[in-house]
Amino acid sequence: MYKAYVFDFDYTLANSEKGIVMCFQLLFEVEGYDGIPEEAIRRTIGMTMYDAMALLTGETDPDRVNALIWEYKVRFSDKYMTANTHLYPQTLPTLHALKDAGALCCIASTKTRSRIGETLRKYQMESLIDLVVGVEDVAKAKPAPDGINAVCRHFGLDKKDVLYIGDNTIDARAAKNAGVAFAAVTTGTTTSQEFARLPHVAIMKDLSEILTIP
Template sequence: MYNIYLFDFDYTLADSEKGILMCFRHVLNTYSIEDITDDAIKRTIGLTLKDGFRVLVKSDDEDLLNQYEKEYIVKADEVMTAHTTLYKETIPMLRRLKEAGHKVGIISTKYRYRIEDTLKVYEVSHLVDLIIGREDVQEAKPSPEGILKAAEYFQANSSEILYVGDSYIDAQAGQNAGVAFAGVTTGTTTKEDFKAYPHIKIMESLDEVEG
C-alpha cells in the first residue's frame, strides 16, 4: 500500500531514555535546578532541546536556553550512543520492509549524526535510505518540513508515504504533511491521545508495521 516508510527515532525505533535523562540531569544539576521529575523530562522527548528546556524550566530566555542546549549536546556526545538501544522489533521490521522493496527514512528532532552513530553500532545503516535530523531542517516537528523533504528526496507523492511515530508531535507532523500516520505507544503518548489525530493505525510495537 505504501512505498515509503518514514519513522521518528526516539521512543519509535530506539530507546534512548536513559541517555536523555542523564543529559538533562547533567544540565539541570549544573544550574541547581531542582523539583523536575524524570516523567516531566520524558514528556519532552520529541520536542527540540530548546523547547524541552523551555517547558521544564518555564523560561523564554533565549540566551539561557541556548546555553542549556549547548551543554546538553556536549554531554550527549559523551554518553548518548552508549545508552541508546534499538527496540528488539526494529531490525526485523526494517529488514522486512527492505526485502519487500520499500524505501525507509528517519525524520527526527535528534541530530542526524547521533542517529547515524547508533545505526553503525548495530551495523544496520544499510537498512535506512535517508536520515533527516534537526540540523537538516529550519523548522522542527510538528512542522511538515522534514517529511516533505523526504518526499522530495524519494520523488514520492503523499499517498505513497506512511509516517510512524510515538508522539502527538509526530501525529501533528504527519497531518501537516498530508501523509498517512501510524502511532506506536512505546513513548509517553497514549492510545487515547492518538485518537485525537488522523491515523490509520495505533500500534503497541513495530511488529505491527505492515509492508
C-alpha cells in the same frame, strides 16, 4: 503496502530515554535546577531541544536556553547519549522485512542527523535506512511538515505512497500537515487514547504491527 516508511527516531525506532534523562539530570544538578521530575523530562522526548530545555527550566532568555543546550551536548550528551540508546527488539526485523519487500525506509526526527547516525553505526544498520532528515536539515521542526516533505522531494514520492510512524502527537500532527498517512506506536509516553483523536491508519503496540497494515 506503502512505497516509503518514514520513522521518527526516539521512542519509535530506539529507546533513548535513559540517556536523555541522565543528561538532563546531570545538567540540572550542575546548574542548580532542582525538583524537576523524571516524568517531566520523559514527556519532552520528541520536542526540539530548545523547546524541551525552555519548558523544563522555565528559562525565557534565548541566550540562556542555548547556553544550557550547548552544555548539555558538550558535557553530557556527547559522552552518554549513544551508549544509552538501544533499539527496540522489533526494529531490525521490521526494517529488514520492509526492505526485503522493496520499500524505502527513512527517518525524519527532531534529533540531530549526526546523533542518529551514531546509533545507526552502533548497530551496523546503515544499509536499512535510505535517508535521515534531522533537525539541522529543516527550516522548521515538527509538527511542521518539513522533514517528511524533504523525504518526499528527495525520492519524488507521491504523498499517498508514504506512511509516517511516530510515538507522539507531534508526529501525528506533522503527518497531517504533510498530507501523508500516520501510524502511531505506543512505545513512548503517549497513550492510544491521545492518538485516537488524531488522523491515523493504525495505533500499534510495537513496530512489528506495521507489517499488517495494508
